Amino acid sequence: MSGVESASPPAGDPDVAKGLQIDEDRQFQERFWKAERIAWICFAAILLAALAGMTGGGGPLAHGSAEQADTQVIYPRISRWRADETLTLVLGPGDGLRQILMPKKFLDVFELESIQPEPLGAVAEPEGLRLSFAATGAGAMVRLGIRARKAGFVRYAITIDDESPVRLATFVFP
Amino acid sequence: MESVIRGAAIYLVLLIIFRLSGRRTLSEATPFDFVLLLIVAETTQQALLGDDNSLTNAALVAITIFSLDIAMSYIKGGSRLFRLMLDGTPTVLIDRGEPDLRALARARVALSDVLESARMKHGIERPEQIRYAVLEANGQLSIVPDGKSE
Numbered sequence: 072m073s074g075v076e077s078a079s080p081p082a083g084d085p086d087v088a089k090g091l092q093i094d095e096d097r098q099f100q101e102r103f104w105k106a107e108r109i110a111w112i113c114f115a116a117i118l119l120a121a122l123a124g125m126t127g128g129g130g131p132l133a134h135g136s137a138e139q140a141d142t143q144v145i146y147p148r149i150s151r152w153r154a155d156e157t158l159t160l161v162l163g164p165g166d167g168l169r170q171i172l173m174p175k176k177f178l179d180v181f182e183l184e185s186i187q188p189e190p191l192g193a194v195a196e197p198e199g200l201r202l203s204f205a206a207t208g209a210g211a212m213v214r215l216g217i218r219a220r221k222a223g224f225v226r227y228a229i230t231i232d233d234e235s236p237v238r239l240a241t242f243v244f245p
Numbered sequence: 246m247e248s249v250i251r252g253a254a255i256y257l258v259l260l261i262i263f264r265l266s267g268r269r270t271l272s273e274a275t276p277f278d279f280v281l282l283l284i285v286a287e288t289t290q291q292a293l294l295g296d297d298n299s300l301t302n303a304a305l306v307a308i309t310i311f312s313l314d315i316a317m318s319y320i321k322g323g324s325r326l327f328r329l330m331l332d333g334t335p336t337v338l339i340d341r342g343e344p345d346l347r348a349l350a351r352a353r354v355a356l357s358d359v360l361e362s363a364r365m366k367h368g369i370e371r372p373e374q375i376r377y378a379v380l381e382a383n384g385q386l387s388i389v390p391d392g393k394s395e
Contacts, residue, residue, distance in 0.1 A: 090341075091337070091377050091379075091389070093335055093337065093379065094334065094335065095334055095335050095336065095337055096329060096334040097334075097336070099329050099334055100333070100334050100336050100348075101351075103329075103333065104351040104352075106265070107265055107266075107267055110265035110266075111265075111266075114265075114266075153295070153296065
């Protein structure tokens with residue numbers, strides 16, 4: 072790494088006077104030591120934020136929950152590029168065929184890796200993908216395994232059974 | 246495009262983290278430091294290559310990293326500030342037999358480390374026999390025994 076050697080130390084360098092020819096820059100070193108300590112505090116802050124879930128990959132803040140009518144949606148609030156996540160819909164009371172419309176904006180960012188249970192039907196629509204499931208009773212769960220293929224901030228709204236849509240937002244780290 | 250961005254991003258992130266964690270961290274390496282180094286390599290490997298295991302990707306990432314390294318060495322040659330930022334500056338820890346306690350503390354070098362180095366390199370027995378001890382920019386300790394210069 073030594074490549075180009077710098078010019079001889081500046082004239083009047085106190086270290087030359089000491090008898091040791093050395094390119095010491097104590098002033099810079101002092102400032103750098105301070106910067107180092109500040110950086111360590113930042114490292115600690117990043118670790119705490121990560122433990123809290125602010126960088127995705129689990130943690131209390133990484134997932135959010137939203138409710139609309141009787142349906143609860145547990146979704147990743149903070150995710151990472153190409154990381155597996157689960158979006159869970161806890162359906163309210165109702166029997167028979169339930170429909171979930173996954174909007175285009177969502178599908179632009181997330182790949183659907185798995186759908187549990189298998190949908191009875193999937194219809195591609197201009198607004199997105201309409202999935203229909205057979206579900207009985209309150210608390211029936213639909214789990215979508217998703218994976219971000221783009222990084223960035225995305226807002227989307229999931230519509231369940233033609234109720235008003237649940238508005239969600241996810242930040243995907245690169 | 247992605248390969249180049251990945252390579253550059255990892256290079257810069259590692260450069261910043263290594264530099265800011267202090268040069269004592271991986272110099273004077275103990276066996277555990279080697280293990281740490283392996284872990285760092287292992288954890289960045291995925292981010293570096295992503296899901297793409299193609300020869301093209303590997304070659305591009307390697308070219309990116311080596312090119313950055315070459316570019317850095319040129320920039321360092323041209324700018325003193327940049328060189329200080331990237332390589333640091335040597336720090337005199339013992340000056341004409343006088344230990345600089347502040348420098349030792351800030352650089353996280355114990356006097357016993359200096360003595361160990363002095364023993365290994367010059368067979369020095371006591372701290373008074375050290376004229377200069379310098380923590381070099383590369384993290385090595387150099388010792389100038391008393392009676393050698395002047």
